[in-house]
Every structure is written in structure tokens, then in C-alpha cells.
Amino acid sequence: MTRWGMVLDLARCVGCYACSVACKVENGTPPGVWFAPVYEKEVGKYPQVKRMFLPTLCFHCKDAPCLKACPTGAINKRPDGIVLVDQETCCGSRACIAACPYGALNFVEDRAGEFGPERLPVEEAIYNKAPVGTVQKCTFCAHRIDQGNYEPACVQTCPTKCRIFGDLDDPTSEVSRLIRNGNGLQARPEAGTDPSVYYLY
Secondary structure (H helix, E strand, O other): OOOEEEEEEOOOOOOOOHHHHHHHHHHOOOOOOOOOOEEEEEEEEOOEEEEEEEEOOOOOOOOOHHHHHOOOOOEEEOOOOOEEEOOOOOOOOOHHHHHOOOOOOEEOOOOHHHHOOOOOHHHHHHOOOOOOOOEEOOOOOHHHHHOOOOOOHHHHHOOOOOEEEEEOOOOOOHHHHHHHHOOOEEOOHHHOOOOOEEEEO
């Protein structure tokens, strides 16, 4: 059985935000909603200071706490491990947001007027018609996978190949090899969620 997952090689991330922008265009997320944010932090002491970039997304946990917390059953997990939100069923309680240890879910607020009275034609073309008052999150670009393109937009766009996508259940896949040979680590293992996203430090 396929279980989709991603490896993020932090040594390769240069903080260009191409993944964040590609994801926003691909999914047409509302203003203020980012499925693939990149966080920055300075580490070390002068003169040995470095800027570190931390790309993130939904971790598509094997034992997803958001799924358990949802009062309406709007969150489900596909057989391939992708966790999705059904926005028609979502009641906007935000219990899933509180339950997620990774801060990966976004509440859709009515912010249409915040960026001017009208959207540009390109914004109208890609803007996701997500109902206000519901929750959205990264889907690993499940629509692309279902169409036979096995790479999410963020992976396809990354110029340094810091994001690698593949089947965690296939021991010969690139993601499995990288996790094995590069000591891939899951974020917040103490949460016990068994996320499908690994980091190479």
C-alpha cells in the first residue's frame, strides 16, 4: 500500500519561498492562508551567525489528532495516507486547529476587502471558493496525484530540490533511502502522531 510522504533537506533550503508561492497559486488559497510557509531564524553568535530556513506544511500524520478532534467528521484520511478536510462538512469549530501540534491548519476568514475592493482577473481565476468560517490545509496536492502527476506543486517548483516526495512504504523509493541514510527525523516525535514528513538536519 502506498503512503505518500515528504523529506525536507534543510541544508538545501535557501529561503526563496518558491514553494510557498507555487502552493498558493496551485491551490488558490484565500488572503492570509498559506499551506506551505517557510520560517526563518538566525542561529549562532557573532561572528558565526547563520540564517536557518524551516519549510513546513501539513504533516499528514498516520495518527492524526486533527481527525480525532473534528466534531463533524469533516477530516478524513485516504488509504494513501493523505489527510483531507471536507469543507462542506466543516463547521468551523477550530477544534482541529487546537489539536494539531504543528500549526498546519488555517481558518478561512472573510478578508476580501483587506486587499482592495476587487480582485485582479488572475486572482479570480485561481481563488479557491472556500466557504468562510471553515478550515483549509495542505493536501499534498492530492488533485495532482489523482491526475497522475506524482509531485505536489511545492516539490516541482523547489529550485534546490530541498523537497522530495514519494512512497514511504516503498523501501526502494528516494524518500525511504534519504530517511534511512540521512537520519531523517520527524518533527515533535513526543506528540506520537507519526507524521509523513521528515527533516534532514
